[in-house]
Amino acid sequence: MTSSPQPVLRAQNIAKSFKGDSESGRLDILTDVNLSIGKSEIIAIIGSSGCGKSTLLHILGGLDQPNDGSVKWGDQSIYDLKSDNLADLRNRNVGFVFQFHHLLPEFTAIENVMMPGFIRGLPEDEAEERASALLGRLGLDGRLTHRPSQLSGGEQQRVSMARALMNEPSMILADEPTGNLDEANTESILAQLFELREDRELSIALITHEKEIADRCDVVYELHNGVLHRLD
Numbered sequence: 001m002t003s004s005p006q007p008v009l010r011a012q013n014i015a016k017s018f019k020g021d022s023e024s025g026r027l028d029i030l031t032d033v034n035l036s037i038g039k040s041e042i043i044a045i046i047g048s049s050g051c052g053k054s055t056l057l058h059i060l061g062g063l064d065q066p067n068d069g070s071v072k073w074g075d076q077s078i079y080d081l082k083s084d085n086l087a088d089l090r091n092r093n094v095g096f097v098f099q100f101h102h103l104l105p106e107f108t109a110i111e112n113v114m115m116p117g118f119i120r121g122l123p124e125d126e127a128e129e130r131a132s133a134l135l136g137r138l139g140l141d142g143r144l145t146h147r148p149s150q151l152s153g154g155e156q157q158r159v160s161m162a163r164a165l166m167n168e169p170s171m172i173l174a175d176e177p178t179g180n181l182d183e184a185n186t187e188s189i190l191a192q193l194f195e196l197r198e199d200r201e202l203s204i205a206l207i208t209h210e211k212e213i214a215d216r217c218d219v220v221y222e223l224h225n226g227v228l229h230r231l232d
Contacts, residue, residue, distance in 0.1 A: 007036035007072075008170055008203040009060060014069035016055055029055050030066070031226035037171070040197055042204040044214035047223035053207045054175055056223065060205060061173045062090045073171070091119055095164030099176035101156045103148040109135060109159045110144040116166040127166075134162035138192060154185030161192065165200075172196075172204045178213070190216070 014033040017026045029052040037043055047053050058064035060071055062078050071078050073093055078086055103112045110131050117127035135144055138158040148156055157177060164172055174193070178186040190213065196202055206217060214220045220231045 008039050008041075008074065009037040009205075010072045011035050011060060012070050012072075014056070014059060014066045014071070016052070016059065016064075016066050028226050030059075030223075030228075033069070033223075033226075033228045035221060035228055035230075037203045037205055039170075039203055040201045041219065042194070042197055042206060042217045043219045043221060044217040045205065045207050045221050045223060045228075046209065046211070046214050049209070051223050052226060053223055056228075057173050057175050057205065057207055061094050061096060062086050063096075091116060092167055093169050093171060095167070095169040095172045097157070097160050097164050097172060097174040097177045099179040101148070101160045103156060103159060103163075105148050108145045108147055109140060109151065109155075109162075112148070112159055113162045113166055116163060120167050131162065131166060134165055135159070138162055152185075154181055154188065157181060157185070157189055158192070161189070165196070168200070170201075170203060172202055174204060174206045176207055176209070179209070186213075 012034055014030050015028075016030040017028045019025055019027070033056060035043070045053050045056065055064065059066050062071070065079055073089070076089065078089065081089065104115070110128065113131035113134060114127040117130060122130070132144060135141065138161060140155060140158055140162070143151060143155060148159070151159065172193070178189050181189065193204060194216075197204055206213070208214055222229050222231055
């Protein structure tokens with residue numbers, strides 16, 4: 001019997017709480033959450049607004065630390081690492097796409113995309129060549145020197161996607177990447193994500209509130225009352 005491949009990401013027994021206004025003084029957001037993402041797999045995480053989906057994604061990506069549980073990228077338990085080592089591993093392995101882009105307004109599209117390469121230590125010419133190729137693939141050949149304020153919402157999100165891909169990660173974590181886009185731009189962004197999954201064997205975790213989008217993914221999870229349920 002052939003064994004299942006090693007998951008690209010595995011979260012076990014994740015719990016997260018914050019200080020609250022209740023008598024107990026604690027607000028439980030996540031409770032014993034478990035999930036795995038395989039190579040080239042796209043999972044969707046759905047749930048009501050404020051249920052903790054973004055918190056979970058930040059924990060999976062090493063941006064926030066759980067109160068309990070572990071997250072492994074391959075064989076590496078990421079929260080066993082020192083902060084500098086975690087930041088370096090995250091920069092090399094994970095690309096983030098957020099609903100609100102978080103592009104640096106004073107820099108051009110290509111400069112925004114080059115930033116993760118600079119952080120990684122790529123030479124400027126290599127970073128520029130790679131960023132230009134990514135933006136070209138996403139249909140932004142003529143927008144390389146435009147600043148975010150000169151780009152449409154869909155164009156800004158494509159710049160954000162190019163930035164997420166800059167260091168050739170094995171995993172993309174996308175938080176409502178089409179939440180502010182119209183139907184045409186939503187379809188374009190999703191088509192590009194699915195195409196990139198095929199071309200680069202990317203694993204993708206996608207937060208969405210749209211059932212139609214979730215239904216296109218390989219696996220769908222619902223987060224409810226702090227517990228993650230796989231929907232079959």
